[in-house]
Amino acid sequence: MPDAESPRVAYFSMEIALDAGIPTYSGGLGMLAGDTLRSAADLAVPMVAVTLLYRRGYFHQRLDARGQQTEEPTVWRVEDRLEPLRARASVEIAGRTVHLGVWRYTIQGAGGAALPVYLLDADRPENDPDDRALTAELYGGDARHRLAQEIILGIGGVRMLRALGHEGLGTFHMNEGHAALIAVALLDEMEASGGGEAATASATLKAELLAALRERCVFTTHTPVPAGHDRFPADLVERLLTPAWKARLAMCGQVDGLNMTQLAIAVSRFVNGVALKHGEVSRAMFPGVDVRSITNGVHAATWASPPFQRLFDKWAPGWRLDNAALRNIIGAHGDEVWTAHLEAKQSLVEFLGERGHAGFDRDALTLVWARRATGYKRPQLIFESLERLKSMTRYIGPLQIIFAGKAHPRDEEGKGLIRSIHEVAGQLRGKVPVAYIENYDMAVAQKLVAGADVWVNTPRPPMEASGTSGMKAAMNGVPSLSVLDGWWIEGHIEGATGWAVGEYVADDENPENDRKVAHALYEKLAKVVLPCYFKDREEFIAIMRRTVAFSGSFFNTHRMVEEYLVNAYRLQGGWRPRSEPAKPE
Numbered sequence: 001m002p003d004a005e006s007p008r009v010a011y012f013s014m015e016i017a018l019d020a021g022i023p024t025y026s027g028g029l030g031m032l033a034g035d036t037l038r039s040a041a042d043l044a045v046p047m048v049a050v051t052l053l054y055r056r057g058y059f060h061q062r063l064d065a066r067g068q069q070t071e072e073p074t075v076w077r078v079e080d081r082l083e084p085l086r087a088r089a090s091v092e093i094a095g096r097t098v099h100l101g102v103w104r105y106t107i108q109g110a111g112g113a114a115l116p117v118y119l120l121d122a123d124r125p126e127n128d129p130d131d132r133a134l135t136a137e138l139y140g141g142d143a144r145h146r147l148a149q150e151i152i153l154g155i156g157g158v159r160m161l162r163a164l165g166h167e168g169l170g171t172f173h174m175n176e177g178h179a180a181l182i183a184v185a186l187l188d189e190m191e192a193s194g195g196g197e198a199a200t201a202s203a204t205l206k207a208e209l210l211a212a213l214r215e216r217c218v219f220t221t222h223t224p225v226p227a228g229h230d231r232f233p234a235d236l237v238e239r240l241l242t243p244a245w246k247a248r249l250a251m252c253g254q255v256d257g258l259n260m261t262q263l264a265i266a267v268s269r270f271v272n273g274v275a276l277k278h279g280e281v282s283r284a285m286f287p288g289v290d291v292r293s294i295t296n297g298v299h300a301a302t303w304a305s306p307p308f309q310r311l312f313d314k315w316a317p318g319w320r321l322d323n324a325a326l327r328n329i330i331g332a333h334g335d336e337v338w339t340a341h342l343e344a345k346q347s348l349v350e351f352l353g354e355r356g357h358a359g360f361d362r363d364a365l366t367l368v369w370a371r372r373a374t375g376y377k378r379p380q381l382i383f384e385s386l387e388r389l390k391s392m393t394r395y396i397g398p399l400q401i402i403f404a405g406k407a408h409p410r411d412e413e414g415k416g417l418i419r420s421i422h423e424v425a426g427q428l429r430g431k432v433p434v435a436y437i438e439n440y441d442m443a444v445a446q447k448l449v450a451g452a453d454v455w456v457n458t459p460r461p462p463m464e465a466s467g468t469s470g471m472k473a474a475m476n477g478v479p480s481l482s483v484l485d486g487w488w489i490e491g492h493i494e495g496a497t498g499w500a501v502g503e504y505v506a507d508d509e510n511p512e513n514d515r516k517v518a519h520a521l522y523e524k525l526a527k528v529v530l531p532c533y534f535k536d537r538e539e540f541i542a543i544m545r546r547t548v549a550f551s552g553s554f555f556n557t558h559r560m561v562e563e564y565l566v567n568a569y570r571l572q573g574g575w576r577p578r579s580e581p582a583k584p585e
């Protein structure tokens with residue numbers, strides 16, 4: 001039995017957003033991983049995490065005046081941010097040994113616990129020059145590169161944990177299918193400890209091995225569409241993996257090529273989607289698989305702005321360890337909430353100025369749309385009728401709109417959307433200021449979620465598995481105006497935590513639907529949101545309070561990690577601190 005201090009859960013993720021200065025993430029998946037680990041550290045969960053190093057990070061987005069995106073490598077000084085460790089491991093890829101080094105980032109929890117994150121590094125002098133580049137970039141390269149990275153993450157990751165002396169790990173959590181090759185590494189270990197040779201084992205022995213493997217693995221799927229799941233063709237698998245590993249994959253049902261999601265499902269005792277709706281969609285996508293739901297959250301102390309943190313300290317003491325205390329914000333004084341919000345909004349306006357976007361105003365209603373720029377997220381929906389936008393500004397009050405988001409380098413549609421938003425911004429100049437902020441990342445997100453008045457989201461259902469940026473906004477009292485999909489189906493309380501755009505309908509990508517949704521968006525804006533903001537400020541502030549009290553107290557990673565502890569990890573964790581009720585003044 002491991003002692004209470006030694007880590008018992010190993011969390012594997014292709015990307016983790018550790019810090020605004022460490023570009024080892026691209027978006028939502030990495031941000032969720034980072035917030036998960038920050039909460040696990042706060043709650044003293046005995047956990048370690050594994051990811052890849054990415055010396056060149058994810059790309060830095062440049063936008064020219066017309067909104068044409070170009071991608072530049074991100075430069076960061078690994079040595080300044082991470083601690084090199086002596087442990088070494090290796091994996092075999094396409095017949096060559098790839099030696100791995102490792103760096104450590106330590107997350108300090110609010111209660112004093114430390115959680116180590118290990119970043120695997122193939123850039124070692126003893127490696128073939130091609131192999132040295134394998135951990136250089138996140139989501140760069142072709143399918144071969146990607147499979148090689150997943151071998152390093154899954155198999156290299158397990159081996160490295162052993163080299164680091166982590167023996168007491170009972171649960172291996174795969175955050176998305178990228179890490180599913182941990183199954184191969186764990187079967188290797190079972191065989192070495194007398195489990196029998198997988199390739200020649202009897203059917204009974206194979207079933208026993210698989211059952212033992214399933215006892216140790218947990219899988220979170222994040223992708224509500226079949227095309228989003230990682231798949232590798234048979235010839236690639238043939239070239240890259242050793243015969244012994246292929247035999248293990250066959251044991252897990254992967255014979256003709258490799259489907260990482262199916263592999264992860266086959267070897268896991270617990271599988272979950274990231275919102276109630278996403279669990280349902282996943283059960284339909286994987287018939288016969290008992291996919292549960294654990295709804296995502298965000299790390300409160302990472303996403304609440306400094307003025308909101310001060311507000312929480314006063315009205316919800318203890319909130320850093322006990323996010324449920326945020327319900328006490330329901331009693332905060334309206335003028336204090338508004339002052340804190342204006343401070344965050346002022347800071348956003350100044351930030352816009354520094355980034356070359358003049359003409360933004362602290363008194364205009366500020367709508368923000370920020371997330372990956374891609375077709376199904378429909379960033380252009382709000383521009384369906386420029387006349388309606390202009391007329392709202394004319395008759396009710398000034399409106400301004402801020403966008404941010406990178407398009408994946410190979411997503412031409414996403415890049416086109418960014419250009420068309422720039423074009424519309426030109427048409428609206430002088431009427432409705434529109435800015436597109438370059439290089440959306442953690443630091444930009446922190447400014448936006450705090451300084452927005454209303455957080456807008458217009459995905460095409462059911463493509464938004466969860467979505468987390470609306471939860472970050474909620475941590476700052478910022479209500480959402482969103483299509484019902486992902487987390488918002490659960491988080492939406494009309495007029496209390498924000499507003500729904502239309503009703504939930506699984507959409508089928510037709511322009512007529514888009515027009516209907518845009519119409520519903522304008523109706524809500526013109527008849528409810530703008531009048532509330534400009535004519536009933538008291539009520540708007542009351543909505544901000546309810547947003548923190550209802551959404552902030554629930555859609556946080558503390559609550560989420562606790563659900564994982566009980567349902568997925570079968571751990572109770574340590575003592576869960578419960579704060580005293582607030583006694584302000």
Ligand SMILES: *Cc1c(COP(=O)(O)O)cnc(C)c1O
Binds near residue numbers: 029370371442469472
């Ligand atoms: C939170 C976040 C995301 C994910 O936002 P969604 O609403 O889930 O799409 C992406 N990128 C950055 C930089 C973020 O902070």
